Amino acid sequence: MNISGKRLEKLVKGCIDNDRKAQEELYKLFYADMLRVCLNYLPDDGLAREAFNAGFLKVFQSIRSFDIRKGELGGWIRKIMIYTAIDLFRQELKFERIDDQPLDTDDFFIPPEALERLQFADILTQVRTLPYATQTVFNLSVIDGFSHKEISEQLNISEGTSRWHLAEAKSKLRVLLQKADQNAGKPKERSEK
Known part of the structure; x- marks a missing residue:
């Protein structure tokens, strides 16, 4: 993603000010990457799109807490998308609990x-x-x-x-x-x- 720091600051400020054009630009800027993140975590496109939309709602609701000096906007949005997808996954599907047992931890698993x-x-x-x-x-x-x-x-x-x-x-x-x-x-x- 190639966007200047000043442009990014202006975009974040616009989103904080509830500027619809800034929100739309931010949405379009991160659409493909963040949808891919949700698709990685959810079993079907419908759930992934639901998590994606809920995630962007959270982004816009909490963008005031983002500090451009402390982190990268894409990483911050990605984290929100991952947590949103996991929350939806948890609601929709259940994990099977496995007793703690020693496992073969073969880190080099694919030739x-x-x-x-x-x-x-x-x-x-x-x-x-x-x-x-x-x-x-x-x-x-x-x-x-x-x-x-x-x-x-x-x-x-x-x-x-x-x-x-x-x-x-x-x-x-x-x-x-x-x-x-x-x-x-x-x-x-x-x-x-």
Whole structure:
């Protein structure tokens, strides 16, 4: 996103002053990125759009608390979108509680050569096939860098449950991405005419 600091300050001030044009510009500026964030956390487009709209309402209601000297506006909005999506997820879907148990914490779970051959869209498609709770924990941990403590607080689950979902995601993704990698290496069959 390429917007000058002065322009951003003016935009934030306009939103604080309830200027509809400034609000519309801010909305358009962050639309694609923030909708993608919501789509990462929610199982279907309808819920993602609901979280996106609720998130932007929260942005406009609390923009006075944003301090341009203390942080980046996109990161602040992203955090609101993540928390809004998680809140909606929590209302709509339930997490399965898992007893705390030691897990194999294999951080290097996908061979690098497989990742080199796959496109981001291929990987995202495989992540989207995970169960919703597992997908959410994976996104929070791997994509957004939340700790298990933060995830457990946000999702109202134990840290052990968070660890289990992450290990489960890694295990399932390892298999799914290896299959996708094998399929990516095969020549496409020609259809007979």
